[in-house]
Amino acid sequence: MSEYIHGSHPEEQKRLSLLNELINGRCLELINLTKGDRVIDIGSGLGQFTLAMADRVGEDGFCLGIERDPEQIKVAEVNKMKNTERLPVEFRIGDVSDLNLKNEELESFEVGHARFILEHLSNPKLALNELVKAIKPGGRIVLEDDDHAGFILFPEPPGFSILWNAYMRSYDCLGNDPFIGRRLVALLHEAGLRSIRNDLIFFGDCAGSPTFTSYVENLIGVIRTAYPTMIEHNLITAEAFKESIGQLKNGLRFRMLRYGIKSAGQKELKSNQNLSPTRGQSVPGLKINIT
Numbered sequence: 444m445s446e447y448i449h450g451s452h453p454e455e456q457k458r459l460s461l462l463n464e465l466i467n468g469r470c471l472e473l474i475n476l477t478k479g480d481r482v483i484d485i486g487s488g489l490g491q492f493t494l495a496m497a498d499r500v501g502e503d504g505f506c507l508g509i510e511r512d513p514e515q516i517k518v519a520e521v522n523k524m525k526n527t528e529r530l531p532v533e534f535r536i537g538d539v540s541d542l543n544l545k546n547e548e549l550e551s552f553e554v555g556h557a558r559f560i561l562e563h564l565s566n567p568k569l570a571l572n573e574l575v576k577a578i579k580p581g582g583r584i585v586l587e588d589d590d591h592a593g594f595i596l597f598p599e600p601p602g603f604s605i606l607w608n609a610y611m612r613s614y615d616c617l618g619n620d621p622f623i624g625r626r627l628v629a630l631l632h633e634a635g636l637r638s639i640r641n642d643l644i645f646f647g648d649c650a651g652s653p654t655f656t657s658y659v660e661n662l663i664g665v666i667r668t669a670y671p672t673m674i675e676h677n678l679i680t681a682e683a684f685k686e687s688i689g690q691l692k693n694g695l696r697f698r699m700l701r702y703g704i705k706s707a708g709q710k711e712l713k714s715n716q717n718l719s720p721t722r723g724q725s726v727p728g729l730k731i732n733i734t
């Protein structure tokens with residue numbers, strides 16, 4: 444079973460919630476949901492993004508969030524209760540590698556979505572195959588995930604590259620892939636999907652911006668949760684870790700932080716169909732134009 448490095452400690456849940464506040468708007472723009480869509484969101488965490496999608500698909504749509512950790516589901520249920528419009532949303536305990544959907548739910552969703560989950564799986568293909576089974580013929584899958592090699596701080600604080608390398612190696616130690624972002628298109632292709640598109644969501648900020656501290660907090664938060672793995676596998680010394688985190692806390696020493704969430708969306712085809720759009724046409728349901 445894949446191990447999730449960040450866990451669900453209240454401090455970590457605070458970080459994840461903050462991350463949602465920072466990027467949900469940009470991610471929603473990309474997904475381009477339609478009123479009435481049925482959406483399945485795997486590894487749904489605290490459910491904030493699932494609920495944001497529910498808001499977009501409206502009362503005639505439906506969002507199903509699947510999450511393995513009961514602590515995350517508890518918070519998702521609380522978040523759901525705050526949603527006064529009582530939009531059709533369900534959170535369900537489950538493992539993304541075997542969604543265990545009811546028969547009538549198979550091939551019933553217009554959109555399958557996975558954000559920041561494939562990077563935490565030792566076999567992401569299993570999860571993707573489950574999503575393929577869930578969506579209707581002609582439905583879409585949207586994957587959003589990190590490629591940690593693309594992370595940049597400028598000017599880089601002393602010791603940061605050692606710390607960041609140790610963080611990335613901690614994924615390897617669990618059998619997970621810190622560079623999953625670059626594989627999303629290949630994964631979709633291998634799962635038999637076509638009309639695949641690739642995009643990048645800007646995830647960054649600079650000193651002076653009101654949200655810069657939040658981005659720095661998120662960065663420190665993700666690295667902190669990997670500390671036990673880093674130490675257990677001798678990826679960094681406790682002293683070097685403490686020193687580099689101290690440098691990060693003084694975020695104003697670096698002026699710019701930049702990342703990108705790789706995103707690949709596609710429209711599913713039956714194997715004998717050829718719906719590839721011609722150049723210049725937009726893909727139905729996808730915002731991105733093919734040029």
Ligand SMILES: C[S@@+](CC[C@H](N)C(=O)[O-])C[C@H]1O[C@@H](n2cnc3c(N)ncnc32)[C@H](O)[C@@H]1O
Pocket residue numbers: 445446447459463485486487488489490491492509510511512515537538539540557558559560563
């Ligand atoms: C980084 S969080 C992302 C949550 C949400 N997708 C978001 O973008 O806010 C990853 C979530 O996946 C959950 N998770 C990890 N492995 C899982 C698995 N095998 N099955 C279901 N959920 C899993 C974790 O508990 C965590 O809540």
